[in-house]
Amino acid sequence: MFARIIPIVIKEFLELKRDKWARFRLIVPTLVQMLLFGYAATYEVYHVSTAVLDLDHSQESRELISRFTSNGRFDVVKVAQSQREITEAIDRSDAAVALVIHAGFAELLRKGQNAPLQVIVDGTNSNTALIALGYVGTIAQGFAQDYASDLAERVQGVRGMKQIQVTLEQRPWFNEDLNGRWFFVPGLIGTLTLVIIVNLTAFAIVREREAGTLEQIMVSPIRPAEFILGKTVPFFVVGLGEVALIVAVGILWFQVPFVGNPLVLLLGSALFLLSSLALGLLISTLCLTQQQAFSMNFFLLNPFFILSGFAYPISSMPQLLQWLTYVNPLRYYLVVIRGTFLKGVGLGVLWPPLAAMAAIATVLLTTSILRFRKSLE
Amino acid sequence: MNAAAPIVSAKALTKRFAETAAVDGLSFTVNRGEIFGLVGPDGAGKTTTMRMLAGVLPPDTGSIVVDGIDVVSKPEEGKQHISYMPQRFGLYEDLTVDENIRFYADLFEVAAGVREERAQRLLTASGMSQFRSRLAGQLSGGMKQKLGLTCALVHTPKILLLDEPTTGVDPVSRRDFWRILYGLREQGVTILITTAYLDEAERCNRLALLHAGRILYCDTPVALKQRMPGALLVISSPAGRKVRAAIVGQAGVSNVILVGDGVHVVVDDPHTCIPELGDALQRAGVPFTGIVAGEPSIEDVFVSLLENTGKTQ
Incomplete structure (x- = not known):
C-alpha cells in the first residue's frame, strides 16, 4: 500500500549524508545557541x-x-x-x-x-x-x-516593643534557588528543535520543485501520502537526534536536573516533532520558491516563540493572543518539557498537552497531504 | 486493444495561461510504435502539450486518450504506462548514477533484477557504464540527459514522451541518444519527441509542425517536403548576405534562407529562375560559384511553410 515511502526515505537519507553542510547546520548553531541562552539569557539583575x-x-x-x-x-x-x-x-x-x-x-x-x-x-x-x-x-x-x-x-528605652511584621517563608518548589537557567535551558529543546525542523522541512519540497525533480515525481504513480510520509520519516529521525543533543547538553553541561520519566519526554518530543514537521511541509507545499519558503519561515517562527510561554508568561497576554497559543504546538511541548524535567509529573498530569500536540500533528499532516497536488498548476 | 488504432489521440486540446492560449485547439494522433515529432519555434506550445499528455497539466478543454485511458479524468492511471522526460530531467545531483536509477525504478516498483538488467543495457548503450558510482551533479550535460533517459526508461513504458531531450547535448551523445530511441521503437515503444533541431525532425516517422499553439501540417517528412510550394535552388557563394540583398524581390522568388556556404532560395519555376538569378547577381557584382536545384531539407520546408502561414494570416 505504502511501498513507495521507502525509496523516498532512502533518497532523503542519502542526500542528507552527502550534504556536508547539513551536519554543520544541525549541530553547531544548536550548541552555540544553547551556550548563549544558558549563559546570557537571564532576567536577574546584578550590578x-x-x-x-x-x-x-x-x-x-x-x-x-x-x-x-x-x-x-x-x-x-x-x-x-x-x-x-x-x-x-x-x-x-x-x-x-x-x-x-x-x-x-x-x-x-x-x-x-x-x-x-x-x-x-x-x-x-x-x-x-x-x-x-x-x-x-x-x-x-x-x-x-x-x-x-x-x-x-x-x-x-526598652527593647522588645517590636513592630508586627509578616515574614515570608519562601519555598519555591521544583527550583529552590529560582535558577533562571533551569527555566530557559529545557525550553530550548522546544525552540531550537522547532527552528531546525521547520527550516529543514520547509525547503524539502520547494527545493525539489526548483531542481525539477518534483516534476519527475509527479509523472510517477506515487501517491501524495507516500511522498509526504516519505519526507517525514528522515526529518523525524534527525529531530530526535537534535532533541537528544540538547537534552544531553542541558543535563550534563548546565546541570539541569531531570526528575521525571524519560519515556514521557520521548513521547512528547515525538508528537512535537510530528507537528513541526507537518508545519514545515505545509509551508513547503504552499511555496513555489525557496525564497518564499524563507520569508514564510521568518514570518511564522517569531509568533511561535512569543506565543509559547518560552520567555513571556501566557497569563499576561491579552485574551485574543492567549487563544492563539492554543494552536501552537510549542506551548504544549514546553509544558511537557518543564513537567518532566523539573516537576517530575507523568502521563496522569501531562495527557492534555500530549493529546493537543497529537491533534495538531494530525490536522497539519493531513492538510499537507491534501494540499500536495500532483499537478504543475 | 486494436493494434491499428492510434495509441495517443488528442482532440481539440486548449490550454490558456492568463490571456494567451499556449495550446489552441490541437488535435493529432500517434500510431503504435512510431516516432512522432512535434516541431516548432519556442513558445509554439510543445512543452505545454507534453505536460498535458503526461497528466501533470489538466487541459482547459479537449480530450486525451492514451492506450485506452482517458488521461484528463484519470491521470494517475496513465502514469503507469507513460514515461515523461522533461527538457531538464530532474536528477538528484547528490546521488550517484546508480542511486538515481534505483530511485526512479523504485517509484515504478520495478523489481531489482529487472532494474539491474535494464540499467546495464541502457548505460552500456549510452557509453556510461564506467560512471555508475559518479555523482549525477558531476556529469556533463550530455551524460545527464542520457542518465535522465535511462531513469525514464527503467520501467517499461508503452509511450515515451521526450521534451527537447537533445538540447545542449554534444553530437556524439545525440547519436547515442537516437540509437537508443531506434532500439526502443523496435521493442514496440511509441515515442513522442519535441525538438528544435530540424535535422533531428527528419529522423521521425511523422512530424507535426506547431506554430502559436496550432498544428500547421502533420505528415511524414517526405510528404512534408513535397508540400513545399515551388522548388529549392542552392546558390553557393562566399557572400551570402550580398546574394540575399541582390535577389530578394526578384520575380518568382518567394523565400531566401541564409546557410553556411551561400543561400537557399525557394522559387516558383527553377528553369526560368536559374538564368535570371545568375544575371541579377552578375549585374550586382556579387561573387557566386554556382546555382543548382537542390533537395529541400526539413528546415527549408519548415521556414517556407511558416512564411506562407504568416502571409495568409
Whole structure:
C-alpha cells in the first residue's frame, strides 16, 4: 500500500549524508545557541549602575546609601553634587538608577515621620527598571524598619516593643534557588528543535520543485501520502537526534536536573516533532520558491516563540493572543518539557498537552497531504 | 486493444495561461510504435502539450486518450504506462548514477533484477557504464540527459514522451541518444519527441509542425517536403548576405534562407529562375560559384511553410 515511502526515505537519507553542510547546520548553531541562552539569557539583575546625590549629608543618609553599596545589586558609579549631574548621568546611560536624598531627610526620620527617597530609573529597559525598583524598595524598607526599631528603643528605652511584621517563608518548589537557567535551558529543546525542523522541512519540497525533480515525481504513480510520509520519516529521525543533543547538553553541561520519566519526554518530543514537521511541509507545499519558503519561515517562527510561554508568561497576554497559543504546538511541548524535567509529573498530569500536540500533528499532516497536488498548476 | 488504432489521440486540446492560449485547439494522433515529432519555434506550445499528455497539466478543454485511458479524468492511471522526460530531467545531483536509477525504478516498483538488467543495457548503450558510482551533479550535460533517459526508461513504458531531450547535448551523445530511441521503437515503444533541431525532425516517422499553439501540417517528412510550394535552388557563394540583398524581390522568388556556404532560395519555376538569378547577381557584382536545384531539407520546408502561414494570416 505504502511501498513507495521507502525509496523516498532512502533518497532523503542519502542526500542528507552527502550534504556536508547539513551536519554543520544541525549541530553547531544548536550548541552555540544553547551556550548563549544558558549563559546570557537571564532576567536577574546584578550590578545596576547607580548615581547618588546626597543633599542631606546626615548620618542617616550615609547609612542608607551604604546599604545600597554593600548589597551587590547596585554599583555606585557616580556621587553627584547637583541635580543636573544626575540628569546627565541618566541621559548618557552612565547610570540606570539614581538615588536622591533631599535635605531634611534625617530630620523627618528623627521626628518619627515619613521621609522621601527619590528614585529615578532609566525606563527604556522596562524589565531591568522594574526589577531594580523592587530591590530599591526592599532595601529602603529594611532600612526603615531597622531605623524604626532603633528609634523605639531609644525613645522608650526598652527593647522588645517590636513592630508586627509578616515574614515570608519562601519555598519555591521544583527550583529552590529560582535558577533562571533551569527555566530557559529545557525550553530550548522546544525552540531550537522547532527552528531546525521547520527550516529543514520547509525547503524539502520547494527545493525539489526548483531542481525539477518534483516534476519527475509527479509523472510517477506515487501517491501524495507516500511522498509526504516519505519526507517525514528522515526529518523525524534527525529531530530526535537534535532533541537528544540538547537534552544531553542541558543535563550534563548546565546541570539541569531531570526528575521525571524519560519515556514521557520521548513521547512528547515525538508528537512535537510530528507537528513541526507537518508545519514545515505545509509551508513547503504552499511555496513555489525557496525564497518564499524563507520569508514564510521568518514570518511564522517569531509568533511561535512569543506565543509559547518560552520567555513571556501566557497569563499576561491579552485574551485574543492567549487563544492563539492554543494552536501552537510549542506551548504544549514546553509544558511537557518543564513537567518532566523539573516537576517530575507523568502521563496522569501531562495527557492534555500530549493529546493537543497529537491533534495538531494530525490536522497539519493531513492538510499537507491534501494540499500536495500532483499537478504543475 | 486494436493494434491499428492510434495509441495517443488528442482532440481539440486548449490550454490558456492568463490571456494567451499556449495550446489552441490541437488535435493529432500517434500510431503504435512510431516516432512522432512535434516541431516548432519556442513558445509554439510543445512543452505545454507534453505536460498535458503526461497528466501533470489538466487541459482547459479537449480530450486525451492514451492506450485506452482517458488521461484528463484519470491521470494517475496513465502514469503507469507513460514515461515523461522533461527538457531538464530532474536528477538528484547528490546521488550517484546508480542511486538515481534505483530511485526512479523504485517509484515504478520495478523489481531489482529487472532494474539491474535494464540499467546495464541502457548505460552500456549510452557509453556510461564506467560512471555508475559518479555523482549525477558531476556529469556533463550530455551524460545527464542520457542518465535522465535511462531513469525514464527503467520501467517499461508503452509511450515515451521526450521534451527537447537533445538540447545542449554534444553530437556524439545525440547519436547515442537516437540509437537508443531506434532500439526502443523496435521493442514496440511509441515515442513522442519535441525538438528544435530540424535535422533531428527528419529522423521521425511523422512530424507535426506547431506554430502559436496550432498544428500547421502533420505528415511524414517526405510528404512534408513535397508540400513545399515551388522548388529549392542552392546558390553557393562566399557572400551570402550580398546574394540575399541582390535577389530578394526578384520575380518568382518567394523565400531566401541564409546557410553556411551561400543561400537557399525557394522559387516558383527553377528553369526560368536559374538564368535570371545568375544575371541579377552578375549585374550586382556579387561573387557566386554556382546555382543548382537542390533537395529541400526539413528546415527549408519548415521556414517556407511558416512564411506562407504568416502571409495568409
